[in-house]
Amino acid sequence: xxxxxxxxxxxxLALLGVxxxxxxxxxxxxxxxxxxxxxxFSELPALVGAILFGPLAGIVIEFIKNAFHLMFAGGEIIGVxxxxxxxxxxxxVISIIYRKFQGWKGFVYGFIAAxxxxxxxxxxxxxxVFLPLYAAITDPTAKTTFILNIITPFNLIxxxxxxxxxxxxxxxxxxxxxxxxxxx
Amino acid sequence: MNSVMIGQYIPIDxxxxxxxxxxxxxxxxxxxxxxxxxxxxxxYTLLLLxxxxxxxxxxxxxxxxxxxxxxxIWMILFTTLFHLIFTQSGSIxxxxxxxxxxxxxxxxxxxxxxxxxxxMIFASLLMFTTSPIDLTDGLExxxxxxxxxxxxxxxxxxxxxxxLRFIPTLWAETDKIIKAQKARGADFESGNVxxxxxxxxxxxxPLMISxxxxxxDLATAMEARGYAGGVGRTKLRVLSIRRADILxxxxxxxxxxxxxxxxx
Numbered sequence: 001x002x003x004x005x006x007x008x009x010x011x012x013l014a015l016l017g018v019x020x021x022x023x024x025x026x027x028x029x030x031x032x033x034x035x036x037x038x039x040x041f042s043e044l045p046a047l048v049g050a051i052l053f054g055p056l057a058g059i060v061i062e063f064i065k066n067a068f069h070l071m072f073a074g075g076e077i078i079g080v081x082x083x084x085x086x087x088x089x090x091x092x093v094i095s096i097i098y099r100k101f102q103g104w105k106g107f108v109y110g111f112i113a114a115x116x117x118x119x120x121x122x123x124x125x126x127x128x129v130f131l132p133l134y135a136a137i138t139d140p141t142a143k144t145t146f147i148l149n150i151i152t153p154f155n156l157i158x159x160x161x162x163x164x165x166x167x168x169x170x171x172x173x174x175x176x177x178x179x180x181x182x183x184x
Numbered sequence: 185m186n187s188v189m190i191g192q193y194i195p196i197d198x199x200x201x202x203x204x205x206x207x208x209x210x211x212x213x214x215x216x217x218x219x220x221x222x223x224x225x226x227x228y229t230l231l232l233l234x235x236x237x238x239x240x241x242x243x244x245x246x247x248x249x250x251x252x253x254x255x256x257i258w259m260i261l262f263t264t265l266f267h268l269i270f271t272q273s274g275s276i277x278x279x280x281x282x283x284x285x286x287x288x289x290x291x292x293x294x295x296x297x298x299x300x301x302x303x304m305i306f307a308s309l310l311m312f313t314t315s316p317i318d319l320t321d322g323l324e325x326x327x328x329x330x331x332x333x334x335x336x337x338x339x340x341x342x343x344x345x346x347x348l349r350f351i352p353t354l355w356a357e358t359d360k361i362i363k364a365q366k367a368r369g370a371d372f373e374s375g376n377v378x379x380x381x382x383x384x385x386x387x388x389x390p391l392m393i394s395x396x397x398x399x400x401d402l403a404t405a406m407e408a409r410g411y412a413g414g415v416g417r418t419k420l421r422v423l424s425i426r427r428a429d430i431l432x433x434x435x436x437x438x439x440x441x442x443x444x445x446x447x448x
Contacts, residue, residue, distance in 0.1 A: 007406055010339055012399035014346035018354045019391055021347075026384065036259045041381060044388065060340075064347050070307070071316045072192060072351075074255045077216060077307045133220055135263045136296050142270045165381055172389050177396070 017064025055092030115159025205322030207429035338414025
């Protein structure tokens with residue numbers, strides 16, 4: 001029985017990764033933010049996985065999504081790495097906090113913390129790694145302008161939008177999952 | 185969406201296609217890192233030449249490589265503009281009442297554009313010449329030394345293979361659900377971002393639920409056929425390192441040495 005649930009979990013994570021990849025292709029540009037940063041809802045399946053099986057499961061789903069993006073949609077590799085980092089942090093923070101405080105509290109605290117953590121981390125990552133290395137923007141004022149006007153609002157909006165959409169989504173899925181004891 | 189389904193892999197026969205996926209992965213990974221060490225005209229020219237040689241060896245039409253550049257065109261334009269406006273050192277190249285362009289800005293913009301293009305060429309070379317299945321096999325093999333630290337390399341590759349196999353299935357299913365919801369009057373094309381996103385929730389929920397079902401079925405089927413993890417499992421196709429693979433890595437060593445010798 002133990003073995004069976006392990007294989008089921010593995011297959012399920014793979015399928016959630018595929019769904020995540022498919023959803024990623026339905027993406028939306030946000031007004032006032034350059035077109036190469038687009039919001040998509042591929043975090044939703046990863047969140048379901050992370051809440052059911054823990055942060056690592058969420059990270060695996062994010063990995064599958066981004067690996068497929070590279071294989072099928074094109075090799076813009078640094079953007080893919082940035083997406084993987086942002087998604088993994090978002091998903092694992094929510095998973096850790098939700099598992100501490102169950103129920104509504106867990107969601108609210110989790111989403112607030114995850115959005116802030118993702119925004120903060122991506123601001124730092126851009127300041128120290130992506131901007132200087134990738135775009136050769138080394139001047140601190142230029143970097144700060146770029147991050148405050150583009151990266152930070154983008155991640156905040158993305159976090160908030162994903163959080164808003166996730167709640168109705170998860171509430172519809174939960175009753176079904178409860179009826180399937182072999183997965184949980 | 186269709187272009188996504190076909191993928192990047194171009195199934196023809198060439199020297200690059202025949203190489204072992206592991207050596208290609210290592211080569212491309214090291215090249216991507218090497219690109220960040222280039223810092224003058226000579227080093228960038230060297231890397232561009234290596235990239236073009238790769239393109240020639242892959243026997244894939246240059247047009248396809250150009251098409252993949254479409255993905256980064258906005259990023260290149262935006263960063264170029266950013267550098268032209270904000271980098272203010274060196275002598276003045278162009279002065280207009282609204283904007284002054286400095287030499288350093290032009291230099292930075294050129295460097296970045298070439299860097300973006302190089303990253304794209306090398307990543308595309310790997311994706312164009314290696315099928316996703318081969319990539320997954322290669323990844324499993326490259327990650328397997330990590331098993332010593334309890335990293336589940338086999339389970340990881342298994343998940344990737346299952347996921348690959350289910351892309352077309354789940355895509356067909358998504359398509360079916362979208363059509364079913366459209367027939368019931370769902371509107372996916374109009375409204376603001378929030379509206380359009382909300383329209384997709386009734387697609388995602390059935391998709392998720394059918395995936396849970398599928399996962400259970402597939403797991404049962406795997407168990408019934410005696411799947412018990414990676415221990416003792418044999419492979420249909422065994423990867424092997426040949427002379428060409430060693431040659432590729434020697435090429436990388438030569439390029440890297442030349443680059444470190446030429447850079448300032």
